[in-house]
Amino acid sequence: MQHILHYFPELTEVQRHQFEQMLELYPEWNAKINVISRKDIDNLEVNHILHSMGLIKFVKFVAGMRILDLGTGGGFPAIPLAVYYPDVTFHLVDRVGKKLRVAQDVAQQLGLTNVTFQHGDIKEVKGRFDFVVSRAVMDLNDMVPLVQRLIERGNHTAIPNGLLCLKGGDVSAEVARYRKQVLIDDLSSYFSEPYFETKKIIYLPL
Numbered sequence: 367m368q369h370i371l372h373y374f375p376e377l378t379e380v381q382r383h384q385f386e387q388m389l390e391l392y393p394e395w396n397a398k399i400n401v402i403s404r405k406d407i408d409n410l411e412v413n414h415i416l417h418s419m420g421l422i423k424f425v426k427f428v429a430g431m432r433i434l435d436l437g438t439g440g441g442f443p444a445i446p447l448a449v450y451y452p453d454v455t456f457h458l459v460d461r462v463g464k465k466l467r468v469a470q471d472v473a474q475q476l477g478l479t480n481v482t483f484q485h486g487d488i489k490e491v492k493g494r495f496d497f498v499v500s501r502a503v504m505d506l507n508d509m510v511p512l513v514q515r516l517i518e519r520g521n522h523t524a525i526p527n528g529l530l531c532l533k534g535g536d537v538s539a540e541v542a543r544y545r546k547q548v549l550i551d552d553l554s555s556y557f558s559e560p561y562f563e564t565k566k567i568i569y570l571p572l
Contacts, residue, residue, distance in 0.1 A: 367382070367385060367386060367389065367411070369411050369412050369416050369559070370385055370411060370415060370416060370419070373416065373419070373423075373556070373557065374419065374422070374450070377450075381449055381450065384449045384476045384477070384478075385415065385446075385449060387475060387476055388415060388445065388446070388449070388472065388476065389410060389411060389415070391471075391472050391475060391476075392407070392410055392414075392440065392468075392472065393407055393410065395440070395468045395471070395472070399464050399465070399467075399468055401439060401440035401465055401468050402414060402440065409561070412559050412561055413561055414442055415442075415446045416557065416559075417442075417443070417501070417532060417553070417561070417562075417565065418442045418443030418444075418445075418446040418447060418501065418532070419443075419446050419447070419450065420532065420553045420556060420557065420562075420565070420567060421443060421447065421499060421530055421532070421567065422447070422450055423553075423556040424530070424551055424567050424569070425497075425523050425524065425525055425530070425569075426523060426524070427447075427451050427454045427496075427497075427523065428454075428522050428523060429453035429454065430453065430454070431454045431455070431496040431497070431522060432454075432455045432457065432493070432494070432495045432496055432518075433447070433454060433455070433456045433457070433495060433496060433497050433498075433499055434456075434457050434459065434491065434495040434497070434498045434499070434513075434516060435456060435457065435458045435459065435498075435499050435500065436459055436488055436498055436499070436500040436503055436509070436512075436513065437459070437460055437461075437488075437500055437501075437503035437504070438458040438459060438460050438465075438466070438469055439460060439462070439465045439469070439501075440465050440468045440469050440472070441458060441468065441469030441472055441473065442501050443499055443501050443532060444456040444458045444469075444481065444499070445458075445469060445472055445473060445476070445478070445481070447499070448473070448478050448480050448481050449476065449478065451480075452478075452479075452480055453480070454480060455480050455481075455482070456480060456481045456482070457481075457482045457483075457484065457491075457493075457495070458481060458482070458483050458484070459483075459484045459486065459488060459491055460485065461485070461486060461487055463485050466483055466485050469483065470483050488512045488513065489512065491516060493516070494516060494517070494518035495516050495517060495518060495527075496517075496518055496520060496522060496527045497517075497527055497528060497529070497530055498513045498516060498517065498528075498529050498530070499529075499530045499531070499532075500529075500530075500531050500532070501531075501532040502532060502533060502534065503531075505540050506529075506531065506537075506540040506541060506543075506544065506568065506570070507540055507543060509529065509531070510529065510544075510570065510572070513529060513572070514572050517529070517572040525549075525569065525571065526571040527571070527572065528569060528570050528571040528572040529568075529569070529570045529572055530567060530568070530569055531567070531568040531569075531570075532553075532565065532566075532567060532568075533565070533566050533567075533568055534564050534565050534566070535564055537550065537566060537568060541568060544570055547570060547571060548568060548569065548570050549568075549569040549570075550566050550567070550568055550569075551566065551567040551569070552565075552566055553565040553566060553567065
């Protein structure tokens with residue numbers, strides 16, 4: 367918890383307890399289902415939870431907003447975000463049922479009431495959302511056509527509604543088509559751990 371508390375000292379006692387639970391639940395599940403790489407589960411706090419929370423440093427969601435997590439896997443980035451934003455609704459979608467079941471169980475044990483789940487393809491999702499978030503799911507050029515119809519036009523935060531992706535490495539090729547609109551933010555400007563040296567947030571208004 368030291369990394370999370372270092373960057374987010376404002377967490378309530380309830381939230382601190384939920385993150386502590388999270389750090390216990392995922393390794394337990396990972397022993398049964400390989401949700402996180404077995405080599406990486408020891409880095410759960412920094413490489414997965416804190417990485418997901420990087421979006422909090424970039425934009426502040428407000429109460430009543432609806433966020434879609436595309437390809438959530440075991441619940442990243444949505445579960446950590448849902449703990450931080452109890453008044454924001456998160457809809458988690460994934461095609462892999464066993465991973466989604468992990469996310470459902472973790473959310474239930476954390477007592478989260480602001481999350482919903484959908485097993486299936488993004489093309490099956492209905493409704494409108496303020497933001498679509500994803501974490502290393504697919505190329506931006508493939509993702510944008512799939513999520514455009516789901517974004518509610520609006521501007522309830524400092525930036526217009528759109529797509530927020532957590533990516534690593536060189537993203538220049540996949541953002542080339544959107545270079546006049548896209549905003550790339552380095553997570554190393556918020557977090558000092560070596561893991562974040564190549565990690566980025568890609569924001570695209572839609």
